Amino acid sequence: MITVIGHDGSPLPEPARQALAEAALVVGGARHLAALPVPETARTVVMGDVTAALEEIGEQAEKTGGVVVVASGDPGFFGIVRALRERGHRVRVLPAISSVAAAFARAGLPWDDALVVSAHGRELRRAVNACRAHPKVAVLTGPGAGPAELGRALFPQHPRVFVVCEDLGGPHERVVRCRPAEATTRPWRDPNVVLVLDETRPAAPRGWIAGARPGPDRWALPEEAFEHRGSVVTKAEVRAFALARLGPRIGDLIWDVGAGSGSVAIECARFGAAAIAVERDADSCERIRRNVRAHGVRVAVSRGRAPAVLEHLPDPDAVFVGGGGPQVVRACAARALRTVVVALASLERVRPTLDALTAEGLTAQAVQLQAARLAPLPGDVHRLAATNPVFVVWGDRNPAPLPSPPASPSRRPQTLAPLPETDQ
Template identity: 60%
Template sequence: MITVIGTGTGAPVPPEAVAGAELVVGGRRHLDAVRLPAGAERVVLGPLAPALDIVEEYVGKDRPVLVLASGDPGFFGIVRALAERFGADRLDVRAGVSSVAAAFARVGLPWDDAVVVSAHGRELRTAVNVCRAHPKVAVLTGPGAGPAELGAAVPADRLLVVASALGDPERERVERVTPAEAAARDWGTTVSVVLCLDGTRALGPVRTVAGAPARPAGWALDEGGFAHRDSMITKFEVRALALARLGPRLGDLVWDVGAGSGSVAVECARLGAAAVAVEKTADGVERIAANARAHGVYVDVVCDMAPDALTALPDPDAVFIGGGGAELPAIVAACALRARRTVVVAMAALDRVPAAREALTGAGFSCDGVLLQSSRLAPLPGDVTRLAATNPVFLLWGTRIPVSDEGVAQ
């Protein structure tokens, strides 16, 4: 049997759990905090694979093993690796308080509506994008993915709560800082978790399902759901296909270039992605911000001209281009250089299609497109209905072609 004890956030290790162990595995600080039985082998966790090999030797001989872990070892912890290797029926897990639960408790906030993301040994950009998109996020930190790195990347209006050495009566610290303050400090190695909060939305409504908000029941919303100028808005038929090709999801970053009303950016944010809207007009910027507020989402709005405005933005997973005029080929080319997955371009002028397509294929994208023509039901006098045609729009999309380790397109 493998006994797994969660400790380190104030929960003591029961002496009886240690007494019979012949192998004790854990981080150095956890091992140093308990009195080990005479003769027990001690393994300090570093790389996981060698430690699991030693555990397997003991398990194969039915010798008792104790694993000491932080907080709740079933929450982004070692229980997953142990269960995959040895089977859940061989585990006796005794969970402590997770660092996330402890951090939210310290600041007096509920966390059933929080999104929890691990940046420990993982790409930081996913955590950053979740922090951009959602009002209450807990980030499990790691080397190169701590408060300083988060502070340098998240919106300036966020509040960061940095929790260090949780459960240690002498060293525990819980500090509230701005992103700029977090970015300017060296936080050492004791940080357990960082909470990223939008103070205006940190207390959400009562929830039935914990975690990330449920995906909306519908998308491709009617144009009437957005403030816009002179019908200058991506029609819902076009938006529906554009969203299908963009594939916005939690952890993604989407650019909406030439955003106009920001309808695409708002819809991407409703689907969980972080969204940046680039719009050159001041009144357009105000409309985008108002539309985001009306739909209860956050959209980062940049008032500038593309493609120059794109230089300072973080790399996107997907890009929607809904404007550009004569600069469209240069904008498509700039977006194609940066997009990790796909670029979608909506064009009313068919003349611009070849140049946009060439920009995408030249950047290594496979390319496809369709001319969308739709007719909507419209009332006529006498309680009858006609079909009213909308303006045709050409939708072009490019998908990045995967490249093998040998540099060959797959």
């Protein structure tokens, strides 16, 4: 049994003090080891290289036991408990207050509605995309992924307030409110947590689930849910298929290129993804903004002509191309990390679109979709009203293998043993 002690700067509770006093090996960050009463008799290992430290922990735990690991905040939350359990260790966890809980407490804010994301030892872009889409996000930072890098990624398109909480509970604790632009120019002390707040959005209503809200109650919304010019809007049935192939999620960035009414971008935002609507027409951009406001989501609108305008945008996970030729599709395919989905009315565009996707290394497929909707006729009868056929062409980068179904039916009828008879 390994004892894992959380440290938040406050004096250790008695069980943690006792475990430390009896320890043969104490492993932890330099600042924790310096701040705590580690007995002279105990061997200490500074947790720099986590893999090497885990090796030492494993050896000592097997030999004599008496291993204590000290980590920040709640070690069960984005902390060392996961790695110890993955190696099969049994652990006794004595947590302190997580830096995230402390940060929200310092800001005087509730946080059951906040997203908590980690950029510590991970790519920053997912954290940035979460901040683009959500009004209240706590970011656990790390080297090369701190307040300055976050500020650089969010400024100027995303007006936010940062609450940077440095060295919480430590001798250099400081809490600074600033704008993303200011965060890029100041030096920051590690460790820190950044609360990224969109104060222009109304406070979330009282919820029942912590963190991200559940997905939308409906999607592939009817065309009437969007203001559109003429009937220039992706039809609900086509949008349903496109959304299924785009797979928008929290942490993703989706481009909707040739966005028209912005219906695809808005639906992606409703799934929790960050979204950018790219549109060259000024009136359409205004219409997209009105639609975005009506749906209460965040979608950035980038006015300009693709492919040139795409050069200035951050890399997307997935792209929907509703307008633009093979040149635009190819530019999108070159940047997309996961998927490009293209909706086409003309048969002649299908081949060049497939070629544009495969030329950028995507595995391409296509389908023609046609729906016939039930339309009422006088006399309480219905006819089928056909919508225009649409080709959907899509390409995936390194598609993950799908789970294969069992080779043969494995469920044989089973004979159950009869229940023992009982006298009532």
